[in-house]
Amino acid sequence: MSTPNTPAETAQDKAARLRALHVPGVPLVLPNAWDAASARAAEAAGSPAVATSSAATAAVLGYADAEAAPVTEVLAAAGRMVRAVRVPVTVDFERGYGLRPAELVERLAATGAVGLNLEDSHPRTAELVDAAEQAEFLAAVRDAASAQGVDLVLNARTDCFLRRAGTPPEQLAAALDRGTRYLAAGADCVYPIAVTDPTVIRALVEGIPGPVNVGHGPGGALSPDGLAELGVARVTFGPGLQRHLYDTYGAALFTAVARAQSPYARSAGEGVSSPVVM
Secondary structure (H helix, E strand, C coil): CCCCCCCCCCCHHHHHHHHHCEEECCCECCCEEEEEHHHHHHHHCCCCCCEEEHHHHHHHHCCCCCCCHHHHHHHHHHHHHHHHHCEEEECCCCCCCCHHHHHHHHHHCCCCCCCCEEEEEECCCCCEECHHHHHHHHHHHHHHHHHHCCCCEEEEECCCCCCCCCHHHHHHHHHHHHHHHHHCCCCCCCEECCCCCCHHHHHHHHHHCCCCEEEECCCCCCCCHHHHCCCCEECCCCCCHHHHHHHHHHHHHHHHHHEEEEEEHHHHCCCCCCCCCC
């Protein structure tokens, strides 16, 4: 936090700080937020940065994932999260919501966010984009940022494993090729989403010439410490934390409502005056 004698941290400062946190073997563990309250909770827990989740953000906005939410609402939600915290914020921006690179950079930067995820499959069809086409898109985003004097930490997601593009060895080969291309195009980090096998993760870390992001979720066999031992530089949770929270909330509601509607509760006059407290 700035003081009267200390200048406020600029967006460029935050971008540099976020980029520097991507250290292989000492990963940046990023809780994925979806609104101002969850972003503040992540900061309060000690996270040095906050990442949004497209699925979790869409859910609280009342939409499905896969770019179903209007881009104006997604950007407004990102802006609220940025204003709620002092740490850098990076936005899960799916495939760019159809924006051209210059407009994408301008509108994202206007939220105050200093990073973004961009994925390489079509959200609606789940088809992988040609690797060369995706590399050109990433390069155009990087060039647009440079032209506008904006520094963005670009996390390039590859969906080879998520979309099961070929046999397992073919998926690994494609992820290595795409990751290398994306870094050369200007990405700061590569995110091979849905990879869980420790042997495959190690191969990705050793074969991709830059920081690697791995998602930690129910299907993952490794803790963040285990991922650190493999050389991972960034660990994210996607919508998993929100789903866990809302599952707990749903169970509490079910218990409270069932109790309130039971014949015994009604005859005793208990109603809903004794909600479950978590």
